[in-house]
Amino acid sequence: xxxxxxxxxxxxxxxxxxxxxxxxxxxxxxxxxxxxxxxxxxxxxxxxxxxxxxxxxxxxxxxxxxxxxxxxxxxxxxxxxxxxxxxxxxxxxxxxxxxxxxxxxxxxxxxxxxxxxxxxxxxxxxxxxxxxxxxxxxxxxxxxxxxxxxxxxxxxxxxxxxxxxxxxxxxxxxxxxxxxxxxxxxxxxxxxxxxxxx
Amino acid sequence: xxxxxxxxxxxxxxxxxxxxxxxxxxxxxxxxxxxxxxxxxxxxxxxxxxxxxxxxxxxxxxxxxxxxxxxxxxxxxxxxxxxxxxxxxxxxxxxxxxxxxxxxxxxxxxxxxxxxxxxxxxxxxxxxxxxxxxxxxxxxxxxxxxxxxxxxxxxxx
Numbered sequence: 001x002x003x004x005x006x007x008x009x010x011x012x013x014x015x016x017x018x019x020x021x022x023x024x025x026x027x028x029x030x031x032x033x034x035x036x037x038x039x040x041x042x043x044x045x046x047x048x049x050x051x052x053x054x055x056x057x058x059x060x061x062x063x064x065x066x067x068x069x070x071x072x073x074x075x076x077x078x079x080x081x082x083x084x085x086x087x088x089x090x091x092x093x094x095x096x097x098x099x100x101x102x103x104x105x106x107x108x109x110x111x112x113x114x115x116x117x118x119x120x121x122x123x124x125x126x127x128x129x130x131x132x133x134x135x136x137x138x139x140x141x142x143x144x145x146x147x148x149x150x151x152x153x154x155x156x157x158x159x160x161x162x163x164x165x166x167x168x169x170x171x172x173x174x175x176x177x178x179x180x181x182x183x184x185x186x187x188x189x190x191x192x193x194x195x196x197x198x
Numbered sequence: 199x200x201x202x203x204x205x206x207x208x209x210x211x212x213x214x215x216x217x218x219x220x221x222x223x224x225x226x227x228x229x230x231x232x233x234x235x236x237x238x239x240x241x242x243x244x245x246x247x248x249x250x251x252x253x254x255x256x257x258x259x260x261x262x263x264x265x266x267x268x269x270x271x272x273x274x275x276x277x278x279x280x281x282x283x284x285x286x287x288x289x290x291x292x293x294x295x296x297x298x299x300x301x302x303x304x305x306x307x308x309x310x311x312x313x314x315x316x317x318x319x320x321x322x323x324x325x326x327x328x329x330x331x332x333x334x335x336x337x338x339x340x341x342x343x344x345x346x347x348x349x350x351x352x353x354x355x
Contacts, residue, residue: 108293144293
């Protein structure tokens with residue numbers, strides 16, 4: 001038998017409910033979205049990155065954002081996003097910041113890229129999506145994520161890797177390789193600086 | 199202003215506004231929602247659309263290069279036309295801009311919802327592209343292209 005939950009008074013219940021309903025509210029994020037919401041897409045790309053840094057995210061020098069990414073996540077949202085220098089992030093990206101997303105230097109995110117960090121434990125057959133699990137995502141320097149690709153939680157993408165358009169990446173990608181398809185498979189080994197200069 | 203307009207509302211006004219912006223749209227072609235036109239300089243002049251076309255909501259045109267769409271073409275929701283090519287040879291930065299390539303869609307083609315048309319692609323006349331397909335290679339005329347097969351990966355008790 002499960003131990004019965006301690007009885008809550010009506011007031012405590014209301015407070016728990018209120019806390020649950022308001023954890024997703026981040027005033028700085030709302031202020032940021034309100035301010036950059038007026039900027040037309042694909043304009044003021046450096047300003048968008050500055051604003052993101054002002055709001056409390058860590059964004060490297062020379063990074064440009066073509067549109068405000070959709071950011072959602074739990075309590076420590078602002079420490080969970082690290083963006084390197086000279087990145088190019090296109091419009092309509094979705095960044096799920098339940099866990100840390102690390103984006104290296106000179107990374108290109110094409111339009112509509114979705115990076116996820118929260119998933120579910122596999123549970124009993126009556127309820128397959130069990131408790132929520134969080135895994136960090138890391139994207140290496142110089143990688144290019146193609147349009148509308150989906151990066152699933154816990155995936156590390158190596159430096160200089162290419163993810164084809166529309167791919168769904170469910171396992172780690174080796175550095176300097178091209179992956180594509182659903183689920184993403186290795187399609188090509190790309191030339192590196194070492195292999196270019198013997 | 200008109201991009202705040204919900205889809206399927208004032209589609210004639212949206213199409214009229216696009217014509218006013220300088221997009222060459224043939225007679226009786228309709229945009230059911232305001233598409234997003236993106237690119238350097240005069241983007242409207244690089245988009246050319248034939249007659250009797252139908253474009254569903256939230257289409258996205260990256261107009262670094264010409265996008266030519268024939269007559270009687272139907273385009274689904276959220277379709278992306280991309281013309282910016284990337285230089286993948288540089289190991290330090292795989293996604294650097296390297297130029298552009300034009301897109302051509304033949305007469306009578308039909309593109310399903312959430313398609314992505316990659317730079318330099320020519321879609322032949324009368325071809326049908328299924329939903330959420332990434333078109334990276336040229337498509338011959340009168341072809342049906344449908345998505346990736348879903349493979350069963352696990353069997354649980």
